[in-house]
Structures are given as C-alpha cells and as structure tokens.
Amino acid sequence: MSTTADYTEKIPNNVNLHEDRRLQRALESWQPNFLNWWQTMGPTLPTQDVYLRTAVNVGRDGWAQFGHVAMPEYRWGIFLAERDPGRKIGFGEHMGEPVWDKVPGEYRAELQRLIVIQGDTEPASVEQQRNLGATAPSLYDLRNLFQVNVEEGRHLWAMVYLLHAYFGREGREEAEELLHRNSGSLDSPRILGAFNEETPDWLSFFMFTYFTDRDGKYQLGTLKESAFDPLSRTCEFMLKEEAHHMMVGTTGVDRVVQRTVEVMREHDTDDVAGLGAIPLPVIQKYLNFHYSVSLDLFGGETSTNVANYYTAGLKGRWLEDRRKDDHKLTSDSIMVDALTEDAGGELAIGQTEVLALTGLNTDLRREYISDCQGGVKRWNRILEEGGVRQRLKLPHVAFNRKVGAFAGIEASPDGEQLPAGEWQRRQGRWLPTEVDKTYVRSLMQPVHQRGKIAAWIAPPRNGINGQPFDYDYVHLA
Ligand SMILES: [Fe+2]
Numbered sequence: 001m002s003t004t005a006d007y008t009e010k011i012p013n014n015v016n017l018h019e020d021r022r023l024q025r026a027l028e029s030w031q032p033n034f035l036n037w038w039q040t041m042g043p044t045l046p047t048q049d050v051y052l053r054t055a056v057n058v059g060r061d062g063w064a065q066f067g068h069v070a071m072p073e074y075r076w077g078i079f080l081a082e083r084d085p086g087r088k089i090g091f092g093e094h095m096g097e098p099v100w101d102k103v104p105g106e107y108r109a110e111l112q113r114l115i116v117i118q119g120d121t122e123p124a125s126v127e128q129q130r131n132l133g134a135t136a137p138s139l140y141d142l143r144n145l146f147q148v149n150v151e152e153g154r155h156l157w158a159m160v161y162l163l164h165a166y167f168g169r170e171g172r173e174e175a176e177e178l179l180h181r182n183s184g185s186l187d188s189p190r191i192l193g194a195f196n197e198e199t200p201d202w203l204s205f206f207m208f209t210y211f212t213d214r215d216g217k218y219q220l221g222t223l224k225e226s227a228f229d230p231l232s233r234t235c236e237f238m239l240k241e242e243a244h245h246m247m248v249g250t251t252g253v254d255r256v257v258q259r260t261v262e263v264m265r266e267h268d269t270d271d272v273a274g275l276g277a278i279p280l281p282v283i284q285k286y287l288n289f290h291y292s293v294s295l296d297l298f299g300g301e302t303s304t305n306v307a308n309y310y311t312a313g314l315k316g317r318w319l320e321d322r323r324k325d326d327h328k329l330t331s332d333s334i335m336v337d338a339l340t341e342d343a344g345g346e347l348a349i350g351q352t353e354v355l356a357l358t359g360l361n362t363d364l365r366r367e368y369i370s371d372c373q374g375g376v377k378r379w380n381r382i383l384e385e386g387g388v389r390q391r392l393k394l395p396h397v398a399f400n401r402k403v404g405a406f407a408g409i410e411a412s413p414d415g416e417q418l419p420a421g422e423w424q425r426r427q428g429r430w431l432p433t434e435v436d437k438t439y440v441r442s443l444m445q446p447v448h449q450r451g452k453i454a455a456w457i458a459p460p461r462n463g464i465n466g467q468p469f470d471y472d473y474v475h476l477a
C-alpha cells in the first residue's frame with residue numbers, strides 16, 4: 001500500500017479510495033456540503049493564504065508539508081496509520097483474537113455511536129472559534145488558530161470516512177447530521193455540553209486547547225485501542241495532529257502567565273488589570289471553568305455502557321498495553337468519586353468501591369487529571385522563576401460539575417461542600433464574572449502586523465517549522 005497521498009485526486013487519501021467507486025462517489029457528494037459548512041460556519045476573518053501544515057503521509061520520515069495555502073483550498077484528506085497485519089485485540093472478551101477489518105453486526109450500533117460522538121466534537125470546535133481571527137494577538141497565533149481549525153476539519157473527514165465506508169445508509173445520514181448540528185444552536189446543538197460553550201476570547205481559546213482538546217486526546221487514546229482496526233488506525237493518526245493542538249494550549253497559557261509576571265514585576269504590583277495584562281486571579285478563574293467543564297466530558301463515574309464497550313473490545317483504556325493486569329478486569333475493583341453518607345447521615349463528598357469495569361470513566365478521567373497537573377506545574381515554574389509568590393492550581397474534582405456524582409451539589413475549589421446560597425454568593429471569586437470577561441475582551445485588540453504582538457501575551461520561544469516569529473504566517477485579504 002502506498003502511504004503518500006495522491007494530491008491530484010479530489011480527496012487526498014491513503015485508503016485506495018479510487019478502488020471503491022461507490023464510496024468515492026458518496027464522499028465526493030458529501031464534500032460540497034462540507035465546503036459549504038466551512039464557508040458558513042468556519043473562520044470569519046478573510047485571508048489570502050495561511051502558512052499551514054498539510055498531512056500528506058503517515059510514514060515515519062515526515063508526514064506533513066508546510067506552505068502558504070488559501071484556506072478553502074486546503075486539502076482535507078483521509079489518512080489511516082499504517083496497518084499492522086499481525087495486530088491482535090488487546091483487551092476484553094475477544095483478547096488475543098485478530099482485530100476486525102469490518103464492523104461485526106452485533107456491535108454496529110455501538111461503534112457507530114462512538115464514531116458519531118467523536119465526530120461531532122471536531123467541527124464543533126471550529127464553530128466555537130470562528131470569530132477569534134478578528135482579535136488575534138499576532139500573525140503567529142492567527143496561523144496556529146487556523147491550523148487547529150483545518151485539522152479539526154480533517155478529523156471530521158476522518159470520522160465521516162468511517163461512517164461512509166462501514167455503516168451504509170445510516171452512516172451517510174449521520175455524516176450529514178454532523179454538518180447540521182451546530183455549536184450553541186438552540187434547535188440542534190452539538191452533542192456534548194462543553195462544545196456548545198462559546199470561545200469568545202484568546203484566553204478561552206488557550207484554555208480550551210489545553211483542557212478540552214486534551215479530553216479529545218484521551219478519548220482518541222481509548223479508541224486507538226479498538227478492535228475495529230480502521231477506527232484504531234484513524235485515531236492513531238489523529239493523535240499525531242493533536243500534539244500540535246496541545247502545544248498551542250500549553251504554550252499559549254505559558255505566554256499569558258509569562259507576560260503577567262513581567263508586568264507584575266515591572267510595576268511591583270499584583271493588580272495588573274489597569275496595565276494591559278491579565279491578573280493571575282482571572283487566569284485562575286478561566287482555568288477553573290475550562291477544567292471543570294472538561295471533566296464533565298468524561299461522563300459519570302460509573303457506566304455500564306462503557307463496561308460493555310470494554311468487554312466487547314470497542315474502546316480500551318489509556319495506554320492499555322502498559323497496564324499490568326489481565327486486560328479483562330472481570331474481578332477487579334476501583335474507588336470512584338461519590339456522594340456518601342457521613343456519620344450524621346448527610347451526603348458528603350467521598351468515594352465508593354465499584355467494579356473496575358463500570359469505573360472505566362473514572363480511570364480515564366484520572367489519567368487526564370494527572371496530565372493536566374503537568375500544565376499547572378509548568379505555569380507555576382514560570383511564576384516561581386519570575387519571583388512571584390502566587391501559584392495556580394486545579395480545582396477540586398467536585399467543583400462546578402454538571403455531570404456525574406457531584407452534579408447535584410456545589411463545592412468550592414478546595415472541595416468544601418457549600419449550600420446553594422453560599423455558592424451563589426461566592427462563585428464570582430472562582431468563575432469568570434461579567435466584569436472579568438469584559439476586561440479580557442477589552443484586551444483582545446487585533447495585532448495583524450508581522451513581528452508584532454499584543455501587550456497581554458509574551459511572544460513564543462519558537463516559530464513554526466523553523467520559521468522566525470516575524471515570518472509572514474498569514475496574508476490577510
Ligand atoms: Fe480533533
């Protein structure tokens with residue numbers, strides 16, 4: 001199989017699309033609808049071209065090419081990681097059997113559902129971010145935004161390919177629906193809550209790419225383990241692209257914190273609001289918000305659906321092959337977050353023991369949480385090196401939750417359970433208020449000149465693909 005895409009084809013791919021005329025025609029008839037969606041729901045800032053990475057290969061020696069591209073002409077392609085002919089199912093009741101090249105009838109509905117839910121998040125984030133170009137702090141950042149956007153578009157293609165290729169008419173109908181639902185729409189919203197929140201400013205964007213895109217990384221990680229090999233190979237390649245999205249979030253928050261520290265030191269004050277930087281308490285509130293809504297994306301602490309997915313081999317654990325157990329989990333247990341009765345008979349934040357299989361959402365959420373701690377650690381290092389005593393932190397898992405065991409209670413970032421009235425009174429200290437949001441938005445003045453950057457954020461340490469920061473990453477229309 002050749003792994004390099006043929007770019008003379010309408011739809012670049014490494015799946016030998018030309019050998020399956022029916023599938024090719026189906027995708028070619030979906031393509032104009034996708035482009036129409038991109039034009040109406042994609043980035044609003046008019047550009048001539050953008051210095052973008054385009055996936056052209058899945059091999060080890062370079063998989064992407066860089067160049068200035070007019071965005072509507074971006075080549076959204078279909079790429080699956082190379083097939084491992086000896087691959088065996090790594091967990092569940094089919095463990096040790098060869099992986100599946102086709103969808104087994106008994107798991108069709110479940111697999112389709114998993115693919116639709118993943119697919120729905122990809123265009124959703126493009127919709128959420130569509131107006132950010134108008135307020136980009138630099139051309140470098142503008143380019144990164146558009147890179148993330150076109151790749152989320154490609155991830156939609158990845159899921160639509162699976163739906164078209166393996167799920168027949170129902171799959172094609174679902175592929176249409178992926179373009180009809182829209183983020184924040186009252187009539188047909190996106191499936192998951194966090195993907196209906198707006199991304200109104202760049203601090204939100206960096207927090208989103210750090211916390212919410214990272215949820216995507218973990219979901220893709222579980223699907224990469226799937227016994228359904230085409231899904232596994234698709235997700236493996238998507239994870240490669242996700243690394244850049246993670247980098248945008250991580251270094252974006254780095255640079256905001258860096259700039260805040262510089263202004264704090266320069267003026268010897270914590271109160272940098274009047275000085276054009278973002279105060280640390282506001283950064284903390286944005287962090288609290290994006291982290292807590294992203295925790296909700298992992299679902300309830302226990303789930304029999306997810307237990308069944310695991311047993312069937314549809315969806316594994318994060319880094320399944322590094323786990324030192326039987327990969328079946330039929331006799332293991334796990335402690336999960338729960339409301340438990342305290343000595344006085346009141347419901348309190350606690351934990352309870354459940355079967356490991358039903359607690360798999362908790363397992364994945366914990367992997368995610370420990371990853372998120374890495375970001376906080378590096379941002380605190382910036383604070384420490386800047387000689388500032390304040391620190392950022394992740395709020396308690398019960399804080400601001402709308403899904404799972406703690407959806408019905410209120411808790412402070414320290415994990416103290418609060419009566420509703422007190423939560424109402426104090427939540428403005430922990431979540432962005434209208435005043436905070438208005439202030440952050442007031443800073444979002446576009447800087448679209450080469451080599452220049454907004455005052456609220458530090459420049460990046462490195463440019464893209466070896467280019468300097470002052471490279472002409474974007475030509476505006
Ligand atoms: Fe994605």
Ligand SMILES: [Fe+2]
Pocket residue numbers: 152213216242245
């Ligand atoms: Fe992403």
